Amino acid sequence: MQFRTEVPIKQSAEKITLQTPILTVGSCFAEVIGQKLTENKIPAFINPFGTIFNPISITKLLRQAIHRELPDENLYVENSGVWFHYDFHSSWWATSKETLTEKLARQLNEVNNRLQKASYLILTLGTAYVYRQSATEQVVANCHKVPAKLFQRELLSISTIVEDFKALCSLLQHINPSITIILTVSPVRHTRDTLPLNAVSKSILRVACHELSESLANVQYFPAYELLLDDLRDYRFYKPDLIHPNEMAEEYIFQKFSETYFDDSLNRFVREWQKLKQELTHRPLQPNTIAHQLFLENLLKKLQKMNSAVNVEAEIEFVKKQLHSFES
Incomplete structure (x- = not known):
């Protein structure tokens, strides 16, 4: 049984990429x-x-x-x-x-x-x-x-x-x-x-x-x-x-x-970016633990790798500030 009337949309021949203004x-x-x-x-x-x-x-x-x-x-x-x-x-x-x-x-x-x-x-x-x-x-x-x-x-x-x-x-x-x-x-x-x-x-x-x-x-x-x-x-x-x-x-x-x-490629990037955004908004139950520090270090590596494709400097700085709290 169908419970919705879906709208078919024809694929566009011209595609948007990560660099498309x-x-x-x-x-x-x-x-x-x-x-x-x-x-x-x-x-x-x-x-x-x-x-x-x-x-x-x-x-x-x-x-x-x-x-x-x-x-x-x-x-x-x-x-x-x-x-x-x-x-x-x-x-x-x-x-x-x-x-x-x-x-x-x-x-x-x-x-x-x-x-x-x-x-x-x-x-x-x-x-x-x-x-x-x-x-x-x-x-x-x-x-x-x-x-x-x-x-x-x-x-x-x-x-x-x-x-x-x-x-x-x-x-x-x-x-x-x-x-x-x-x-x-x-x-x-x-x-x-x-x-x-x-x-x-x-x-x-x-x-x-x-x-x-x-x-x-x-x-x-x-x-x-x-x-x-x-x-x-x-x-x-x-x-x-x-x-x-x-x-x-x-x-x-x-x-x-x-x-x-x-x-x-853009659809793949968006799926990857959405996962990273979820990690960026993650609120740990035990913030001052080794496990959370490892989580942040891994997240930082992912962002630094992505930085060659898009500007994620603000997100990198956000994670670095959290990591610095472990050192202080």
């Missing part, structure tokens, strides 16, 4: 994937603009990075003595407009550098609803707790998303012809839109991703959305808010991602 941009799920990559020593640059939910803001920021443009001068906002920018998440702030401009310009420049070197760009789309500032008629990424009456909410069309992304892909091809774009739809439901309208929003994003992955050779779709909603499909895979996937669900989706995109 990756950039993730988009909703909070882009952050989850990025963190999982860096936890496994894969060089990922995670959500450089902060959490961005709508596709228009994502493409706008990436275009600005590609062209090395300064942030939109008309979209700075001051709230209670703190400066924000409507195109960026609220994690980007400063106590003066000038300081914030410098910070954002540096980050856009860094994203440009990363885009030129990245083998993969993972984009996670969260919602097809956008908020347009009435004064400038610009779509904003974040309202920064400014009164809602200053914005108009609208639902993006499939064609608007597709055309905008095709234009972005063309720009990316000029600065990095070998880059592969992986599109995902966030499985996190936007209950503020109501569940029926969230379904409308997600369906628009999903169709847009389908059209893009079918029409562009360097664009692929990874079914994170379907893995949670159709495969796992149970509230035990959610956090207490019943909206966000919990750690077990995130790990399962990342496992499916690694099976799809990682090459054999």
Whole structure:
């Protein structure tokens, strides 16, 4: 008997190795994937603009990075003595407009550098609803707790998303012809839109991703959305808010991602690294014993051997400090 509806995923022809540079941009799920990559020593640059939910803001920021443009001068906002920018998440702030401009310009420049070197760009789309500032008629990424009456909410069309992304892909091809774009739809439901309208929003994003992955050779779709909603499909895979996937669900989706995109050597490395991480977090019942000292010495040898492939200097120092406690 089968008790789950599993989602078959076609193997990617292009594979990720331990040295593959990756950039993730988009909703909070882009952050989850990025963190999982860096936890496994894969060089990922995670959500450089902060959490961005709508596709228009994502493409706008990436275009600005590609062209090395300064942030939109008309979209700075001051709230209670703190400066924000409507195109960026609220994690980007400063106590003066000038300081914030410098910070954002540096980050856009860094994203440009990363885009030129990245083998993969993972984009996670969260919602097809956008908020347009009435004064400038610009779509904003974040309202920064400014009164809602200053914005108009609208639902993006499939064609608007597709055309905008095709234009972005063309720009990316000029600065990095070998880059592969992986599109995902966030499985996190936007209950503020109501569940029926969230379904409308997600369906628009999903169709847009389908059209893009079918029409562009360097664009692929990874079914994170379907893995949670159709495969796992149970509230035990959610956090207490019943909206966000919990750690077990995130790990399962990342496992499916690694099976799809990682090459054999990287999968072997990840299995080995996960065992070492467990050893690093081991809490001995008898810490001041010869047996534990031998355990640490063996762990140190494993890390030093691995250090030729990836940077584990921090972990080596952590183990050395514990060993020094035996000498003092």
